[in-house]
Amino acid sequence: MARPRPLSPVLRDARRVLRIEAKAITQLEKQLGTGFERAVELMRHCRGRVVVTGLGKSGVIGQKIAATLASTGTPSIFIHSAEAVHGDLGKLIAQDVVVAISNSGQTEEIIRLLPQIKRLGVSLIAMTGKLKSPLAINADVVLNVGVREEACPLGLAPTASTTAVLAMGDALAVAILNQRKFKAEDFAHLHPGGALGKSLVKVRDIMHTGARLPKCPAGASLDAAVAEMTRKKFGCVGVVGAHDRLLGIFTDGDLRRLVGRVSDLSPLTIGRVMTPKPMVLREDELAIKAARIMQDKRIFVLLAVDARGRLRGVLHFLDLLDAGVI
Helix, strand or coil: CCCCCCCCHHHHHHHHHHHHHHHHHHHHHHHCCHHHHHHHHHHHCCCCCEEEEECCHHHHHHHHHHHHHHHCCCCEEEEEHHHHCCCHHHHCCCCCEEEEECCCCCCHHHHCCHHHHHHHCCEEEEEECCCCCHHHHHCCEEEECCCCCCCCCCCCCCCHHHHHHHHHHHHHHHHHHHHHCCCHHHHHHHCCCCHHHHHCCEHHHHCECHHHCCEEECCCEHHHHHHHHHHHCCCEEEEECHHHEEEEEEEHHHHHHHHHHCCCCCCCEHHHHCEECCCEEECCCEHHHHHHHHHHHCCCEEEEECCCCEEEEEEEHHHHHHCCCC
């Protein structure tokens, strides 16, 4: 039996780093307490913005935390600590909440901000690994992000400590998201240009309604229905009953087949020749579902209804392309 190949020095180093950083995150769970709950409440009920600040590697992580908060429904910006003491602190207002990141709790640029933060009466949340540091002592809430060791063998480069801060930021964002009952459609509204947002577009967001919607009553003549279908240029017409309840559909394909087997079309009403109970979409369904149905059934148009089965819109394959859904 062949012996397992020994790990190379490169793989040993990589595994060691991952173990140390995984332990750092696991340790955070034990460090959570009422301070975390208080931080979530301050950020959730903030009437201004959550202003994240940090320097160096902590600043880079702070930018990501601010971006995650903003994308999940918590208005947030990042201010570089060095820039803050040179004018950017003017962006701060009394209704804001500041999240200051410093592993040592002694970063000079952050400490210089504390008097102004106090003067404005702004709530201060400290993310630090030193609970007796100047930053921690002056904060309203302290989140302990301390780690037992850095993954850097010299113990100099921030590695496990920045990973811990990043994870704590995600924990805050998700906790606030759940408290706000933030939904998929809320996420889509904040990401209209991204792939994730486009995948969450609803049928009602892109369907045609009102005067663009091809429809006629079941008692209408076939001629009138065909005229409606021709005007609206979707290749179909929805057949409705009382209160716009959808009864059926008639397409240009149906018309071609009908002409081939019926000699006199003039006495026909659309209700007699329609296809009853057609395949439809709910207006509150995801548009990506429409794309799958159109692809599977090899069709280009679908009618959309509300929860009570009333005709509300029509969706064409090209609408999905224009919206970037496909």
